[in-house]
Amino acid sequence: MLIKLAGGKVYDPLNGIDGQVKDIYIRDGRIVDKPSKDETIHETYDVKGRVIMAGGIDPHTHIGGGKLNIARMMLPEDHEQDLVKHTSVTRAGCGHAAPSTLTTGYRYVEMGYTAGFEPAMLQANARQAHMEMADIPILDKGGYVMLGNDDMFMRLMAQGVEQEVMNNYVGWTISNFNAIAVKVVNPGGINAFKFNQRKLDLDEKHVYYQITPREVLKTLSRALVDLKVPHPLHVHGCNLGVPGNVETTLETIRGMEGLPLHLTHIQFHSFATEGDKNFSSGAARIADMVNQHKNISIDVGQIMFNQTVTASGDTMRQYAGHTHGSPKKWVVMDIECDNGCGVVPFKYTDKSYVNALQWAIGLETFLMVDDPWRVFLTTDHPNGAPFTSYPHLIRLLMDKSFRNDMLHTINKEAADMTVLGSIDREYSLYEIAIMTRAAPAKSLGLTDRGQLGVGAAADITVYKEMDNKEKMFEKPEYVFKDGELVAKNGKIVKVVNGTTHVVRPDYDKGIEKTLDDYYKKYHTVALDNLVVTEDEIIDEGRGSVTCHACSREDTLA
Amino acid sequence: MCKNCVNFISQGKVGDTGFRNNSETLCFRPNFLLYALFILTSLDYMTRSIMNSSSTKTSFTKVACPFCGIHCDDLEITATGNALQVKNTTCFRAVEGFERHLPAEISPRINGEPVALDKAITKAANIIKKSGTPLFAGLGTDVSGHRNILQTADKVGGIVDHVLSEGIMRNILALSDRGWITTTLTEIRNRADLVVFVGTDATEHPRFHERILWAKEAMFVAPADREIVYLGKKLDTKPGISPKGKKPMSIPCDISELSTIMNTLTALIEDKPLQAKKAGGAKVTDLKKLADKIITAEYAVFIWSPPKLNFPNAELVVGAVSDLVRKLTETKRAAGFALGGDDGAASAAAVCAWQTGYPLRTNFSQGYPDYNPSRYSTNEILTSGQADALVWVSTFTSNRLPPESNIPTIVIGEPGMKFKTMPDVFIPAGTPGIDHVGKIVRVDSVVSLPMKQLRNAGLPSVASIFDRIYQAL
Numbered sequence A: 001m002l003i004k005l006a007g008g009k010v011y012d013p014l015n016g017i018d019g020q021v022k023d024i025y026i027r028d029g030r031i032v033d034k035p036s037k038d039e040t041i042h043e044t045y046d047v048k049g050r051v052i053m054a055g056g057i058d059p060h061t062h063i064g065g066g067k068l069n070i071a072r073m074m075l076p077e078d079h080e081q082d083l084v085k086h087t088s089v090t091r092a093g094c095g096h097a098a099p100s101t102l103t104t105g106y107r108y109v110e111m112g113y114t115a116g117f118e119p120a121m122l123q124a125n126a127r128q129a130h131m132e133m134a135d136i137p138i139l140d141k142g143g144y145v146m147l148g149n150d151d152m153f154m155r156l157m158a159q160g161v162e163q164e165v166m167n168n169y170v171g172w173t174i175s176n177f178n179a180i181a182v183k184v185v186n187p188g189g190i191n192a193f194k195f196n197q198r199k200l201d202l203d204e205k206h207v208y209y210q211i212t213p214r215e216v217l218k219t220l221s222r223a224l225v226d227l228k229v230p231h232p233l234h235v236h237g238c239n240l241g242v243p244g245n246v247e248t249t250l251e252t253i254r255g256m257e258g259l260p261l262h263l264t265h266i267q268f269h270s271f272a273t274e275g276d277k278n279f280s281s282g283a284a285r286i287a288d289m290v291n292q293h294k295n296i297s298i299d300v301g302q303i304m305f306n307q308t309v310t311a312s313g314d315t316m317r318q319y320a321g322h323t324h325g326s327p328k329k330w331v332v333m334d335i336e337c338d339n340g341c342g343v344v345p346f347k348y349t350d351k352s353y354v355n356a357l358q359w360a361i362g363l364e365t366f367l368m369v370d371d372p373w374r375v376f377l378t379t380d381h382p383n384g385a386p387f388t389s390y391p392h393l394i395r396l397l398m399d400k401s402f403r404n405d406m407l408h409t410i411n412k413e414a415a416d417m418t419v420l421g422s423i424d425r426e427y428s429l430y431e432i433a434i435m436t437r438a439a440p441a442k443s444l445g446l447t448d449r450g451q452l453g454v455g456a457a458a459d460i461t462v463y464k465e466m467d468n469k470e471k472m473f474e475k476p477e478y479v480f481k482d483g484e485l486v487a488k489n490g491k492i493v494k495v496v497n498g499t500t501h502v503v504r505p506d507y508d509k510g511i512e513k514t515l516d517d518y519y520k521k522y523h524t525v526a527l528d529n530l531v532v533t534e535d536e537i538i539d540e541g542r543g544s545v546t547c548h549a550c551s552r553e554d555t556l557a
Numbered sequence B: 001m002c003k004n005c006v007n008f009i010s011q012g013k014v015g016d017t018g019f020r021n022n023s024e025t026l027c028f029r030p031n032f033l034l035y036a037l038f039i040l041t042s043l044d045y046m047t048r049s050i051m052n053s054s055s056t057k058t059s060f061t062k063v064a065c066p067f068c069g070i071h072c073d074d075l076e077i078t079a080t081g082n083a084l085q086v087k088n089t090t091c092f093r094a095v096e097g098f099e100r101h102l103p104a105e106i107s108p109r110i111n112g113e114p115v116a117l118d119k120a121i122t123k124a125a126n127i128i129k130k131s132g133t134p135l136f137a138g139l140g141t142d143v144s145g146h147r148n149i150l151q152t153a154d155k156v157g158g159i160v161d162h163v164l165s166e167g168i169m170r171n172i173l174a175l176s177d178r179g180w181i182t183t184t185l186t187e188i189r190n191r192a193d194l195v196v197f198v199g200t201d202a203t204e205h206p207r208f209h210e211r212i213l214w215a216k217e218a219m220f221v222a223p224a225d226r227e228i229v230y231l232g233k234k235l236d237t238k239p240g241i242s243p244k245g246k247k248p249m250s251i252p253c254d255i256s257e258l259s260t261i262m263n264t265l266t267a268l269i270e271d272k273p274l275q276a277k278k279a280g281g282a283k284v285t286d287l288k289k290l291a292d293k294i295i296t297a298e299y300a301v302f303i304w305s306p307p308k309l310n311f312p313n314a315e316l317v318v319g320a321v322s323d324l325v326r327k328l329t330e331t332k333r334a335a336g337f338a339l340g341g342d343d344g345a346a347s348a349a350a351v352c353a354w355q356t357g358y359p360l361r362t363n364f365s366q367g368y369p370d371y372n373p374s375r376y377s378t379n380e381i382l383t384s385g386q387a388d389a390l391v392w393v394s395t396f397t398s399n400r401l402p403p404e405s406n407i408p409t410i411v412i413g414e415p416g417m418k419f420k421t422m423p424d425v426f427i428p429a430g431t432p433g434i435d436h437v438g439k440i441v442r443v444d445s446v447v448s449l450p451m452k453q454l455r456n457a458g459l460p461s462v463a464s465i466f467d468r469i470y471q472a473l
């Protein structure tokens, strides 16, 4: 089957194409060269004047795993407002803050996204995370496995083992839980909370293991460099939500001494303490620091004014934050000498000084970081807002007058405290294509996604160009997944199964002996039963696994 | 290509496959090819062919047990033909489950008459098709089974409920009312220095004490020094005697008084003055002793068992435990832990929640998931006549029979089930972890375990049966 998309304006940053008119040909799920004249084209889509991009890629979205399922069970009232009927091609479900897996897949695809990555996959919960992701239709997915709070890791650190041993443990973990990257959340802090430590700053010692977050970060980042894992260490830093945490974040960047890091939902880590309320924006300083440090990438975790639910591994900070939550119900859980989770519903309002300023901090960050290749578009779904608010967020970035109109509606004191109104920058379509597909693909090592070059997977989104960018990005005209038309005018027309993206770094399998002994001694599950095998994901053909090469442009000096 | 995928293959961890190598650095593995080859090369296949011959003995280690919610995964089992023997534990539920007799006759039945599977599937599909609102209940199966049941219920506008939902809902109502602070089995094992059983003795999980409390080693406590406390009446406190012979503390009270007891403990911990000598039937001096233990403990764990809290408004007990733990957490660490999760209950609630947003008791008859924790209970549906067909699924035990009703009934269940009235259709199905591989979510709703196939008795999985029913609709 040969398909032609004729005459669209193509935005394909990985191939340096910025709005040029170009025909795209698709065969067997891949983008192919222009065929010879005598070949039959089975289907032609006239997309003259349309904007064409690769399918969107969300590099940080909580779509699979136990904490979201706790949120679902806790919030029946949230689902009630957004119940989704089945159709002849789709299943029933629910949307809004903690959507069902099925609806998650449909809605992402209807919005032109074709991949989403679960950033907080616990070893103890990895099987369930993969099972939930298997029930997310159409979308490609992948998981970042969590390290740096598990007692195995902490023990090895406390024993002062060689970096190489840590590398082997990290490599083993990525491979055996079918992950594509590694995330650390409040480095050492989730573990410290189990020992009743309530705060763990970058250089503060864990009461039991006597190691610091800085050491955890350096060890993990170094391990990923040594293992040549494409995505740098994905960091949810210390002190989330604490006024003044901008200092910690800046010191985290400085302290890495060139080691690569991805700092996630940085909005929650960019709080300064100026002004009467001891709460102000640190975004300018963060952006400045990010601009200077090419080893750093970020995503924002933009908040929107709405009811949502926060779900995080950071038990220490989620517990501290529960007093601000709404409605007043929340869960904190210690998990398996591995990690933890905290689920706290939040209602962000534009009348609240803090929330309004958080909104501005996020936008300031987007607009003050120069290089769109190092800032990804996220709301940390659902923590800042559900992913369905991306079109609105894109409009805020692309449309200065719209942004300023919104600015005038928020809490007055917060509006006075932000420089947002003085920022003229408007993102271009090319830059949006970078931050929503090309850059995440590059960062994760998905060499055949996030781009429209010959040989790439035919994950393609076709938008009608409109002045109102929110409308434009809400309901693309066509979405193709691996060459099949899956959504038309914002409605699913066909359901296919996406793949699970993984990497498998090289490591010394000798580490398994240490792990097996530890599991036998202390755990309630055998190591062999804890790991998730590839055939479980394939599951008689329901899923598939796509393994990407471990290679990276070494950013180390 | 990615050379490490080759490494993985040589370890036998994944199936061998051709690489579609249209990019130098990537390996693409088309799943159909991989799966086909996986079948051919996998260990599973080899064991299956060994299992087929009835005289050979096959041994399995690290077997996960499907028979109660804590899913111990350290079992050693031998299979001689279809007969299984548990080698390394005397847990009566495991022995009963694995070693139960497989009836000679396992063919499906329509009105009691043996028929081919195809026929039974067609008949079942017809009953479901004809009905307006079928009730899918029991739901004693694994994750894949739940998935396919939900797919079917969604399509035909049915209602889903689990046989143990009454207990599940006690938890869910407390969760959606105020939330909680909880923990998991490995944390308890390594961290708990005080364990308070609230109205339960955990004996429905026969190895709970052995595997979790009296484990040989733990990282942060000496297991044998743990303090154990029982709150409630008629509890078997013997398993709570430590390996060193230390007796547990026991405070007898009626289960209906447990929320009063928990609230009193909270008051004592807050140092509120109490006038009464007794609270909830217990002596306040005893409760004060317990409050002191709780205050000095580093990580007190409060364990309840939803199925045991069998009285009206029992979710208040769960709420009171939650309140106590939250109070403690203001200054120290403590956690709650709910037992239960038998009959695939944790999987049922988890899969239903991730696929629909709601944990069971969900009605699809309007095209979207409509959740009602009281109205859509099996009992309520059958007495109010909301359903016009019953599909009963139960594969872990032959004892869970469908409730009496006069609507057409399909049973997909353990082959040894003995019915008072023969259902319209009976399809004997395999048990996950015995007859087929599968995945089951553990009671803490965090860990899930892979179930092994131990024999090949020709019993289809619930998932495969529902897949075929779905195709036939």
Ligand code: SF4
Residues within 6 Å of the ligand: B065, B066, B067, B068, B069, B070, B071, B072, B089, B091, B092, B093, B094, B205, B206, B207, B208
């Ligand atoms: S305690 Fe439960 S899971 Fe463990 S062996 Fe006995 S029945 Fe099986």
Ligand SMILES: [Zn+2]
Residues within 6 Å of the ligand: A060, A062, A119, A265, A380, A383
């Ligand atoms: Zn996140």
